[in-house]
Amino acid sequence: MLKISQLHKSYKIGDSSLHVLKGIDLAVEEGEMVAIMGSSGSGKSTLLNIIGMLDEADSGEYILDGLPIKNLTEKKAAVYRNKFLGFIFQSFNLINYKNALENVALPLYYQGMKRKERQELALFHLEKVGLSDWAHHLPKELSGGQKQRVAIARALAANPKLLLADEPTGALDTKTSHEIMAFIQHLNDEGKTILMVTHEEDIANMCKRIVRLRDGVIMEDKKVIQERAEQYV
């Protein structure tokens, strides 16, 4: 599904450069649910962004679903992002002047789907996250948990192969976090491959595999016994 080898990334800060990723090797199979952990500055978000094609690596190999991701034009990157990837952000990143339904339908718009079709599909996904009654509400009228569920519906709308979540529970309280995690686990049960960045141990333990980063290298990569989130809800 996903294979990374000897990935390097550094950022320029003034005259000096900061080496964030120092040769990452990682392989993720289909249906896995991986937590990437590490303290801030460990490079976990950078790694996720590179996997999400939101950022580019300096060197190394990245193969997604058999396709080498290298030197993509912006246009091609846009197509790949749309086709392969769904994003869930810590700050939800919904477009504030679009209602829930329109936000969910946006990736389908960029796929070139017809208006009626994509509205039906978007509504289907909203229903899946339990928000079909809120379809015509603006993000500001929704709670944090609801916003994240809209974001999840949006990430799922284009039926991506890989779901990327950057601290998906970072802005939520514990109860809501567990609800969201239960939902994400459910998606994984259905076969979706999920990659998430978190620094919370309990959230990480709800995944099936934990990859720990420190100073730009992988310290530990182990399978764990998944803790179900439902028990806390």
Place this chain on the structure above:
Amino acid sequence: MFDLDLWREIFQSINKNRTRSLLSGFTVAFAILLFTILFGIANGLKNTFKQAFVDDADNAIFIRTGRTTKASKGLQAGRRIQFKNEDFNYVKDEFENDIEYITARLYRNVNASYQGEQNTYDLRAVHPDHQYLEKTIIQEGRYINFNDLQNHSKVVVIGRLVEADLFSKTTAIGKYINLSGIPYKVIGVFADDGGDDEERRLYIPITTAQYLYGNNDYIDEINLTYNQDLNFDQAIALGNSITTKLKNRFGVSVSDQRAIRVWNTAEGTKQIDVMTSSLTVIILVIGLGTLIAGIVGISNIMIFIVKERTKEIGIRKALGASPRSIVSIILIESMIITAIAGYVGLLIGVVVIEIAGPSLEDYFITNPGVDNSLVFGATLTLIIAGAIAGYLPAKKASQIKPIIALRND
């Protein structure tokens, strides 16, 4: 290709971000509004200048006589100079090639009456060419012609207001009116743009007046228009040449300013030309200034809008928007706002001018108005400027990595 979804996206963005849309629209509308009003007022001023000279032909030369102020060629000062038919013919023959129309004038004041109605009017005895010199507009009947001159016909062309004064119940054409005891047949009624005074005049053939009032061949004044193809300098030279030749003919000192007076409209026209062209320059400067202010305004707003939308751009890119779709959504939105706002500004400007126009005549502003094509041109300029100003930041925004755009909180 017409992409309905793209337009939906754009109109939603305009509609849902009303403050932003209104603010940017306001700048453009205001620029176009100012542009329209300033241009309208300036055009009104120009019209006033022009109108002041439409009454008479603008290529006319008037030759009048008076008493000599200087002794010359053995003749004393204080001698009265009197034109006669032979002088008229002399000018006509001497300057034949340069003259377009020429007429003599004889002034009288007459008491005109018709069936009990009566009034006093200025009477001018003239040649047929006078019609073109004075820009007399014949409303009914005809003007004086060559036959009238030949036959010393007792015919009269009366002003529109004379007809209104004397013929309250009937039309004047064909009736006989009494001018200080002599009956004249009314052959024409005229109008004149010069105002009410001009329309309270009577015109009769010069020969008739000479025969009836004094039985001589005296002339009070010679008026002519020069050929339209004479340029300004040639027209001035013609006037000077006429002055010199007539002074010589009457034995008047060259430096005598009163005996023979030649008034050449070319001199006045020149001043008006300078005036209107400097006015045009002022108008252009004002218009250009307003436009530049508008362009600067729209550029600032575009940069601000792109900045404000950076995060949205990041989200869209993460969801699979191509750079091109980002640029086009921003550009088309700004162009729509500019076009609509420009049109609104134009509309308001035109309405303001339309309403305020008539009351501005006291301030020497006549018929203020703007060429529509000019305003459309101005709006188009703003649209293009807005597009260029928006394109660069939009292009830049579409190329930044989505992760940087997303980080921008």
